[in-house]
Amino acid sequence: MAIYEMRTYCVVVGKMSEVIELYKTLGWPAIAKHPPRLCGYFTGDVGALNQLVHLWKFRDDEDRRTFWARVFSDPEFLAFAGLLRPLLQQQENKLLMAAPWGPSIQIACAGGGGLI
Numbered sequence: 001m002a003i004y005e006m007r008t009y010c011v012v013v014g015k016m017s018e019v020i021e022l023y024k025t026l027g028w029p030a031i032a033k034h035p036p037r038l039c040g041y042f043t044g045d046v047g048a049l050n051q052l053v054h055l056w057k058f059r060d061d062e063d064r065r066t067f068w069a070r071v072f073s074d075p076e077f078l079a080f081a082g083l084l085r086p087l088l089q090q091q092e093n094k095l096l097m098a099a100p101w102g103p104s105i106q107i108a109c110a111g112g113g114g115l116i
Contacts, residue, residue: 003095004039004105005056005064010090013050016043019087022080023052030077037067039105050089057105064095 011019023041031038039055058064071077098104 003058003097006094006096007054008092009052009088011050011052012087012089015087016050019052022083026080030074030080034071
């Protein structure tokens with residue numbers, strides 16, 4: 001059964017534009033070369049304006065752990081993470097299971113692996 005990981009980063013107030021630029025220039029290029037697991041990135045429009053939320057979908061916990069192990073062994077991602085960390089106040093990760101009703105988020109897997 002698929003699991004979702006929701007990561008919420010609380011960005012230092014006034015630093016969101018730097019975080020966005022860092023993701024556009026270094027973060028996303030480093031992450032995009034790994035198997036597609038990202039459902040999307042989101043920023044607040046009202047309320048918590050200093051939050052960056054991202055939602056990931058994995059086949060199971062082994063898929064999740066394997067994915068992150070590969071990402072965190074990537075020198076380009078580590079260089080990006082080193083620049084990102086000082087811009088964050090807090091990070092919260094939640095593992096979620098889809099409810100047994102409603103729509104399903106599907107991500108196309110590279111290499112003809114179908115959808116997850």
